[in-house]
Amino acid sequence: MVFTLSSPLPVDSSRLRPDVRSLQPQLVQWRRGLHQRPELGFRETLTAGFIAEKLREWDIEHQTGVAQTGIVAVIDGSRPGPVLAIRADMDALPIQEENQVPYRSQHDGLMHACGHDGHVAIALGTAYYLSQHRDHFAGTVKIIFQPAEEGPGGAKPMVEAGVLKNPDVDAIIGLHLWNNLPLGTAGVRTGAMMAAVELFDLTIHGKGGHGAMPHQTIDSIVVASQVVNALQTIVARNLDPLQSGVVTVGSFQAGKARNVIADSATLSGTVRYFDPALTDFFERRFNEIVAGICHSHGATYALDYRKLYPPVVNDGAIANLVRSVAETVIETPAGVVPDCQTMGGEDMSFFLQEVPGCYFFLGSANTDKGLAYPHHHPRFDFDETALGMGVELFVRCVEKFCAR
Ligand SMILES: [Zn+2]
Ligand SMILES: [Zn+2]
Secondary structure, three states: OOOOOOOOOOOHHHHHHHHOOOOOOHHHHHHHHHHHOOOOOOOHHHHHHHHHHHHHHHHHHHEEOOOOOEEEEEEEEEEEEEEEEEEEEEOOOOOOOOOOOOOOOOOOOOOOOHHHHHHOOOOOOHHHHHHHHHOOEEEEEEEEEEEOOOOOOOOHHHOOOOOOOOOOEEEEEEEEEEEEEEOEEEEOOOOOEEOOEEEEEEEEEEEEEEOHHHHHEEEEHHHHHHHHHHHHHHHHOOOOOOOOEEEEEEEEEEEOOOOOEEEEEEEEEEEEEEHHHHOHHHHHHHHHHHHHHHHHHHHHHHHHOOOOOEEEEOOHHHHHHHHHHHHOOOHHHEEOOOOOOOOOOOOOHHHHOOOOEEEEEEEEHHHHEEEOOOOOOOOOOOOOOOOHHHHHHHHHHHHHHOOO
8 A cells, every 4th residue: 555645544532532732841851862862873872872771760670781782671460461572773874974963963964864863762652651550461571672773783683682581472563754654644564564584795706907908807897786686586587477576786887997907896786576485586586697697707705695584474463463563553554554564674683583563663654843864864854742652562562462
């Protein structure tokens, strides 16, 4: 389903319980404070310090320094029951902010341009609410503040550090504020909703020489150009047309002078797909194409092909739970978008490989307020009304999952 971002859907604030509605000014204040102090992955020391300070203030049990800058808060309900984890990422991007707002970034060259400042505020609000209403749920809620989502990835080290153990997590949920959807909507999908992210750096070594005497050379630019074109056949000719995938060469560097044949050419790019069964397919075809073309020209190559994040795949039962909760918070049933998918990637996938769960989008664009720039744009900002909705959604998910 495609939404035009002409206007936000109306948000009915009466759907937020009074104790969440009254948190809204705090949520905005926390988010703006975080927005002013963006930090890159694994360097979120001010961010983690702020989170820990709040958790201490509210007497919430927590562990700091998990996978360097991560934090795990543990909130027990009033009786034994299941364990639900809520994940929030907290890192920013190396982008110079162009917004002229009072809360603009004070860290030169760094910006919360993906909304992770909002994710931290929502998770903190949820932690506070749950700590004040322990009689509303059974079992335990673990709130995972994760570093370095934008890279190199903090989810995997957090899993390796045991955040899903002791007590063992039964299910995990998380949300991304999403400017591709208007405020007043949520995107919830069963199965794959975000793509696997793979990266490649390829250097093709030919033999340089005089631009007028190509017969004495192996032209790395000609070889690399054929590789760029042939890589497109992986999606166009090898992949089942009912599947989807992307192969993008984002950088092509070669040559310095118009009359010199370049000795080497370097290509860098990314591969994306949804189906976990394709995990070997792209890498295999990539290697075959590069090897075949280079061999046919007598060129050699060095290929670094890395699998960064697996696809984000939601569990059917947990996605149904989130969907039914979202329908009670979002004004109109049509506001819960069923088949929201993007070729963007997310390391939430590492948690979802370990336990069933659901990652979902919370619409945050508002064209009426000029808040519709895409994620990672120097003028990205979102409608902060979504913060309270995020807390309400998480709290209702806890109450539903931990009702047993
Ligand atoms: Zn991002
Ligand atoms: Zn993000």
